[in-house]
Amino acid sequence: MSQIDREAIERELARLKQAYRQTLDDELNALSTQARALVPEALDRVALASLRDRLHRLSGSGGTFGLPQLSDAARRLETRVKAWLEADTQTVVPMETLTEFAAAIDAMADITAEQPASSSAAMRSQAARSPEAATGQRRSVWILSPDPVLREDLGNALQQFDYRVKRLDSPADADADADADNLPDALIVDAELDGFGDESRWLARFSGVLVVLTGTMNFETCLSAAWMGADAVLQHPVDASELASRIDAMLRERGDQAYRVLIVDDDLALAEHYRLVLAAAGMRAEVLSEPTEIVERVAGFRPELILLDVDLSGYAGPDLATIIRYYDEWVGLPIVYLSAETDHARQIEALSRGADDFLVKPISDAQLVAVVSVRAYRFRQLAELMYLDSLTGLYKHGPIKDALNAELTRARRKRDSLSVAMIDIDHFKRVNDTYGHAQGDRVIRALAHLLKQRLRQSDRIGRYGGEEFLVIMPASRADEARLAIDDVRRRFAALQFHHDSQVFTCTLSAGVADIAGDDAPQAMLVAADAALYAAKAAGRDRVVLAGEVPDAHEEGS
Numbered sequence: 001m002s003q004i005d006r007e008a009i010e011r012e013l014a015r016l017k018q019a020y021r022q023t024l025d026d027e028l029n030a031l032s033t034q035a036r037a038l039v040p041e042a043l044d045r046v047a048l049a050s051l052r053d054r055l056h057r058l059s060g061s062g063g064t065f066g067l068p069q070l071s072d073a074a075r076r077l078e079t080r081v082k083a084w085l086e087a088d089t090q091t092v093v094p095m096e097t098l099t100e101f102a103a104a105i106d107a108m109a110d111i112t113a114e115q116p117a118s119s120s121a122a123m124r125s126q127a128a129r130s131p132e133a134a135t136g137q138r139r140s141v142w143i144l145s146p147d148p149v150l151r152e153d154l155g156n157a158l159q160q161f162d163y164r165v166k167r168l169d170s171p172a173d174a175d176a177d178a179d180a181d182n183l184p185d186a187l188i189v190d191a192e193l194d195g196f197g198d199e200s201r202w203l204a205r206f207s208g209v210l211v212v213l214t215g216t217m218n219f220e221t222c223l224s225a226a227w228m229g230a231d232a233v234l235q236h237p238v239d240a241s242e243l244a245s246r247i248d249a250m251l252r253e254r255g256d257q258a259y260r261v262l263i264v265d266d267d268l269a270l271a272e273h274y275r276l277v278l279a280a281a282g283m284r285a286e287v288l289s290e291p292t293e294i295v296e297r298v299a300g301f302r303p304e305l306i307l308l309d310v311d312l313s314g315y316a317g318p319d320l321a322t323i324i325r326y327y328d329e330w331v332g333l334p335i336v337y338l339s340a341e342t343d344h345a346r347q348i349e350a351l352s353r354g355a356d357d358f359l360v361k362p363i364s365d366a367q368l369v370a371v372v373s374v375r376a377y378r379f380r381q382l383a384e385l386m387y388l389d390s391l392t393g394l395y396k397h398g399p400i401k402d403a404l405n406a407e408l409t410r411a412r413r414k415r416d417s418l419s420v421a422m423i424d425i426d427h428f429k430r431v432n433d434t435y436g437h438a439q440g441d442r443v444i445r446a447l448a449h450l451l452k453q454r455l456r457q458s459d460r461i462g463r464y465g466g467e468e469f470l471v472i473m474p475a476s477r478a479d480e481a482r483l484a485i486d487d488v489r490r491r492f493a494a495l496q497f498h499h500d501s502q503v504f505t506c507t508l509s510a511g512v513a514d515i516a517g518d519d520a521p522q523a524m525l526v527a528a529d530a531a532l533y534a535a536k537a538a539g540r541d542r543v544v545l546a547g548e549v550p551d552a553h554e555e556g557s
């Protein structure tokens with residue numbers, strides 16, 4: 001997996017700081033002109049409000065770009081303007097006071113004292129998690145084995161899980177490919193392969209997952225695997241679905257699940273600075289400057305924390321927090337205000353409207369990273385416990401139904417299509433009865449894994465019941481949804497499960513309904529369930545659309 005390019009991020013941060021300094025002169029000139037235009041007899045309230053907003057922005061951004069004294073000065077001046085605005089309209093501010101105020105504005109131009117460069121070391125010390133992880137890119141795997149059957153079978157099975165597979169039969173081939181090609185995300189090495197690990201210098205720069213396959217699990221094989229730095233030793237024959245799950249879990253642990261943070265701020269330079277600071281700490285941050293798009297963006301990006309400015313142009317942060325809390329599925333999402341507001345009463349008022357914390361700008365980079373990562377970590381832990389099924393990592397029954405309500409509301413508002421699919425493993429009872437419950441669990445996990453691999457990131461997948469799954473597919477008509485689910489059906493049927501010396505396969509049936517039928521959530525579920533029932537009745541191993549009458553055929557034909 002590629003590493004975060006810290007140098008590029010630091011260069012970009014320095015560029016932002018320079019750009020900020022360049023626009024600062026213009027901003028201070030504009031402030032000075034506005035201040036000098038104030039006259040005692042007729043204080044222009046519109047001009048005062050504009051002065052207050054500009055000073056507020058300056059107090060928030062100065063410190064971030066290395067000018068903390070500028071922040072302090074702007075904050076003091078902002079307080080004075082606020083007092084004038086809140087006073088009786090008849091109040092006359094003496095001319096000397098206005099002159100002195102304008103001089104104080106001009107004096108800000110003299111503030112050039114710079115803080116020591118911001119805490120990039122602190123940023124570096126934070127857990128470095130790779131941000132490109134959740135991009136949904138296909139993972140690559142090399143299979144190194146002298147056994148052509150193992151290479152072929154395992155390779156084909158991993159392709160079903162959307163891995164790019166390269167099959168190699170000797171250490172020399174691997175050495176040649178390692179020089180010529182990018183190293184893979186995962187490497188599966190057959191313990192029977194002679195000479196691997198001794199000469200393969202490229203192993204030192206391999207940072208992916210290394211799995212050793214062995215026919216016999218004993219101390220010697222495990223010891224040589226440990227010397228090689230293997231992450232896991234598995235006994236062959238191995239279930240490809242188990243292997244794919246293990247590799248995925250290890251890649252995830254290795255940091256391919258960066259925290260997702262949404263920054264809502266209309267000061268774009270400042271927001272970009274925060275984004276880069278969080279990226280340097282290994283998080284994935286996105287900036288939203290158009291508050292009206294907040295619901296769509298939260299639904300699409302699924303942040304694990306929102307950094308919310310209190311005063312956005314035309315909107316109040318607390319109103320946005322309230323809107324987010326209207327959606328059941330986002331009730332626990334951490335919202336942290338990031339604002340130049342120092343008035344405690346206002347901070348408390350803002351906090352009472354659905355947020356979790358209040359950070360006062362300017363905030364140090366290290367503090368920002370610390371607060372965000374601690375809260376995002378806790379949220380992820382809690383969300384996993386509350387919403388995710390422990391066997392499959394999919395949504396539990398309740399949360400997937402909540403997700404359907406939310407997706408339907410959005411689809412209606414955007415006049416977009418939406419489909420649901422109800423999926424059930426065929427004759428699952430027989431699997432349990434014949435091969436045992438543990439093997440049944442493996443089959444359930446394999447299907448969950450396949451669904452996660454094959455469907456879009458925006459699709460929601462839940463374990464609806466024991467061996468029944470519910471998939472919500474936004475922006476998909478039923479015919480499109482059917483194609484996707486049918487692809488999963490074919491791949492699932494091709495998976496081979498190993499039990500002792502036996503090999504068995506399973507199939508699934510599915511029913512698909514879309515919003516065109518009836519857009520009440522319960523009606524969609526009933527329609528999909530009826531289609532699933534029709535698929536079972538018509539011989540299983542098929543996907544049926546709601547309202548469709550499938551041709552019946554013999555099972556297994």
Ligand SMILES: Nc1nc2c(ncn2[C@@H]2O[C@H](COP(=O)(O)OP(=O)(O)OP(=O)(O)O)[C@@H](O)[C@H]2O)c(=O)[nH]1
Pocket residue numbers: 391424425426427428429430432436437438439440441444465466467536540
């Ligand atoms: N291993 C395992 N089995 C489960 C789990 N949850 C439910 N089951 C079993 O899944 C089986 C479901 O069987 P049925 O609903 O009768 O139907 P089926 O055998 O799948 O047959 P059809 O749906 O008609 O194709 C039951 O035997 C349950 O005990 C689970 O978490 N793990």
